[in-house]
Amino acid sequence: MYTSFLPAAPAAAKGHRRAHAVVIGAGFGGLAAAVRLGARGYRVTVLERLDAPGGRAYVFRQDGYTFDAGPTIVTAPFLFEELWSLAGRRLADDVELRSVEPFYRIRFDDGATFECSSDLQAMRVQIAKFSAGDVAGYDAFMRASEAVYKVGFEQLGHVPFSSWFDMARILPKMARLGSQRSVYSLVSRYLRDERLRFVFSFHPLFVGGNPFNVTSIYGLIAFLERRHGVHCAIGGTNRLVEGLVRLIEGQGNSVRMNAEVTAITHQLGRATGVQLASGEQIKADVVVSNADPAWTYGQLLRDLPRRRWNDRKLERAKYSMSLFVWYFGTRRRYDDVPHHTILVGPRYRKLLDDIFERKVLASDFSLYLHRPTASDPSMAPEGGDAFYVLSPVPHLDSGVDWTTQAEPYRRSIAGHLEATLLPGLRDAIVTSRVMTPLDFRDRLLSPKGAAFSFEPVLTQSAWFRPHNRSEELDGLYLVGAGTHPGAGLPGVLSSARVLDAVVPDAAAFA
8 A cells, every 4th residue: 555665774893783763553643753763763564453554643534535534734834844753754755735725714603704814914914803902911821822832843743751850950940821710811911802712822732721721832833823824735645645655665664554553561660562462572672652652551451550650640630521423524615614614613712621521421512623625626526525524522520421412412413503504404415424532432442432531730740751762661652642742643753753862873783
């Protein structure tokens, strides 16, 4: 399926072996880690339990339509460019990233809309439409977002937090930035209009956090988007996945599908490899897990007496919300609908309380509608559109029986979309599928069906999050949404960058 086009990595000198790294999971974190380890001389084997790579960035192809299962917004393309550079390639030679303008159209329940874009003057005009007095506040907020970005992303996003001293060293900076406040609280310091407060504080929902609770460090996303833009991959986000697999193969390494890891083997406090569901054992000098940390520790190391991430600690942790995602294709086009639309429900804050605190499935919702055919018609047959609509929902501690509730919930969402943005939708649908919290639990092995692993509150961030260098086993490392720095494509790719600082060079095992 994936054809190598890079020269194989140089063979080890005679008499010397290449150190072996096993990577569990072919999501973006695992693939990025494999490229980085390959560039440092490791022989790398990536093991993926599904039939294709991508993890949350899996791709569904159905009835001529292409649906990206998960991440669709690329906000830090330089992180991908760096991976291609490490493998001796240019990203632009293999994947076309296209800028999306506007970034999103936000539609409030009363029908008012706000378009987020990179155009500073256009943004001021949009703000003045809602509250002329908030234009100056917007400028001040963006300065604050830039300050947080320079510390939280540029200085700390790729730095390991392996000890308490690492955390203590940056506490003064965090305090000066007001990281103890929530994102919503940060935005509210500068903007008075409630709708504008939503516009500039909703971003933590993209990484599994409640804007009213997560640390204001996530306020950096507004400046990240301003500086680097919002992009999509032509052909779908999975084109990036396919490209990373080819880079790994071109380094002389491999990605194996249908290879489920059931245990991390260890001896005398050190990881020694993995065991597969087939019974096969694979030895390794280094093991990198892109599985959810709660799964890594609770299942893959279930026989290990764990000092920090024991079962009690994992059970008491706060997990992110889950998602209900409906993928559908239409026989007609909706050309007035942009690439990204956010539909805000009638009771936004109380809805988030239902999702994060009360853990009940509400009858109303706020939605993210993705229409990739606005930028890339190849995602659907001629004359049609591909969509997915995403609704944040509580994770499985809610007790919702999704085997019976999925279809009524989907119909409710379809009715809302038809009444607001997509007239005639029900008659236009030609293909459909859904993903529920059960899929996150059973297919993606996310405990509680949480879509983004641990909730990114302050007490589960940086040093408080599962470390990139495992606290439980030497030779075990973690990447992905559940470790530092967190969820979202920039966070997941940055978690692989952290490995450069904590994984020994391959020569150490020669």
